[in-house]
Amino acid sequence: MGRLFSFLAVIIVMAIGMFIYSKQMQSSSTQAGASNPQGAINITGVKSDLISIASAERRYFAAEGKYVSLDDLISTNSITVARQRPPYSYAVEVSPGSFRVIANRSGENTSGTPFRLWVDENLEFHSSE
Numbered sequence: 001m002g003r004l005f006s007f008l009a010v011i012i013v014m015a016i017g018m019f020i021y022s023k024q025m026q027s028s029s030t031q032a033g034a035s036n037p038q039g040a041i042n043i044t045g046v047k048s049d050l051i052s053i054a055s056a057e058r059r060y061f062a063a064e065g066k067y068v069s070l071d072d073l074i075s076t077n078s079i080t081v082a083r084q085r086p087p088y089s090y091a092v093e094v095s096p097g098s099f100r101v102i103a104n105r106s107g108e109n110t111s112g113t114p115f116r117l118w119v120d121e122n123l124e125f126h127s128s129e
Helices: 002-031 037-064 070-075
Strands: 088-095 098-105 116-120 125-128
Touching: 037 070, 037 088, 037 098, 037 116, 070 088
Parallel strands: none
Antiparallel strands: 088 098, 098 116, 116 125
């Protein structure tokens, strides 16, 4: 009897876990700013690239005491990220005490993705339609 109760408890917990997981997956593509799965995949890749570039900026600042452009990061081999992930291309805006790594979308919005995504020196994401 105890084993049957334990088995049923495990099944119930797994069902609850799967329900929560499925709801989380449904809302993650909406939170990412995409209205379809391919758009969510693109946004996830772009966010990963932005974090990589921002982390390289922070490392460069720690070593050299200044922020630099994307071209400088690439030329010093501080990053291995490409300059673009179609339909997005990357840029870095720097000022003496801060930076923004920006991804701009080119072309039409066929996947429900934001026009511009950027991350700042605090690694906070922002987007604009």
